[in-house]
Amino acid sequence: MHPIGMFDLLKQVLTSWQVIAVTLAILLYVKIVTYVAKRYHRPRSIKIKKMSFMNKKAPEPVTAQENLEELPSSNSNDELGLEEV
Numbered sequence: 001m002h003p004i005g006m007f008d009l010l011k012q013v014l015t016s017w018q019v020i021a022v023t024l025a026i027l028l029y030v031k032i033v034t035y036v037a038k039r040y041h042r043p044r045s046i047k048i049k050k051m052s053f054m055n056k057k058a059p060e061p062v063t064a065q066e067n068l069e070e071l072p073s074s075n076s077n078d079e080l081g082l083e084e085v
Helices: 004-016 017-039 043-053 064-070 077-079
Strands: none
Touching: none
16 A cells, blocks of 8 residues: 555544544543542541541540559459369
């Protein structure tokens, strides 16, 4: 095939209605996707949760004396129902 015939064939392919319709459809799709991407905003609830987490006060540390007072006075074997041999 001669180079001149190749250019004629390429011109016919590019000017066919199918190629033009698919090209327009792809361009329209890209436009819609970029429009939606620009309009999308993340929910603000995440930022509010982070802010409330940062403002919470740390619990007061528990001293060793308080830990001893909270322990039960009975033997732990009694609670479990174990018998010593």
